[in-house]
Amino acid sequence: MLKTKYYYNPTTCSYEPVRPSVSTFILRTFSFLFFSVLLAAGMVRYYQDHVPSPKEAALWQANERLKAYYDVVQKKIESSTALLATLQQRDDDLYRVLLNTAPLSATERNAGIGGVNKYAHLGKDTLIAQTLSKVDQLASQLAIQNKSYDQIISLAKQKTAKFASTPTFPPVSKKHLKRISAHFGRRLHPIYKIFKMHEGVDFSAPMHTPIYAAAGGYIKWIKKDKKGYGHHLLIEHGNGFKTHYAHMDTIMVKERQRITRGQQIGTVGNSGDSTAPHLHYEVYCNGKRVNPIQYFVGELTAAEYEEVRKQSAYQTQALCSNF
Ligand SMILES: [Zn+2]
Incomplete structure (x- = not known):
């Protein structure tokens, strides 16, 4: 509230309100309007920056859901990779030892891993690029492990055939x-x-x-x-x-x-x-x-x-x- 200013009128011997000039009135009005508009613009900007629209809110929620899904997928990839590592170890330390054959080298095991990042177009280090890259690595190692098992089965068949032909049974009790x-x-x-x-x-x-x-x-x-x-x-x-x-x-x-x-x-x-x-x-x-x-x-x-x-x-x- 603007305070009303008074002055002493010696003619009337009383205090009378000071009436602002037209220019002061106009200046005050424009100042009021200017600050009002400035405040409104500030409020709109704040609203835009901090309060999402319904569409933005929906997109944000969808994005969070996708992140959660990718998180689940990444965890499944990690558990599958750990399981594959166990199978690889069993392959090297048990099956190949029993069949008297050398384990696969690290080069053979890691063939197809690394190289050019074919998901670079999806953005460097993005969640989707990282996930797809891990899926590719897992698929590549699974294919190698599958080939290794084929080789083990073939060796086992050869050993079985050879054992069947080997005269191990004493002819007299x-x-x-x-x-x-x-x-x-x-x-x-x-x-x-x-x-x-x-x-x-x-x-x-x-x-x-x-x-x-x-x-x-x-x-x-x-x-x-x-x-x-x-x-x-x-x-x-x-x-x-x-x-x-x-x-x-x-x-x-x-x-x-x-x-x-x-x-x-x-x-x-x-x-x-x-x-x-x-x-x-x-x-x-x-x-x-x-x-x-x-x-x-x-x-x-x-x-x-x-x-x-x-x-x-x-x-x-x-x-x-x-x-
Ligand atoms: Zn004899």
């Missing part, structure tokens, strides 16, 4: 295996009484003790000779392995017949040049006769294997003349 009368190596010839190479193992066992196939395969041939190996047969296992069973009594299989690991193929006998009932057993690996004992390791306990290995070190008397 363990209780007879403890009485191996002649091992692979130089032995005293029972007839000529000189040391010669004995290229098989003699399992001393009672007549008619079952003889089992050391691995799966098929009967390549059967021979029933009066001398030499007597009743004997050869099993073809594949992957370069063959096994030969000699001095048998009965033969329970036929030529070309498919057999499985551990299947009974006949019984222990004393046929051919044999001085007592036993099985003369040979393993061929890629055409050469090798020590059969080395393949029994999976079927024997560590102590049993060590005992058999020790026995191999002694010079023993062979029961047959198959050298």
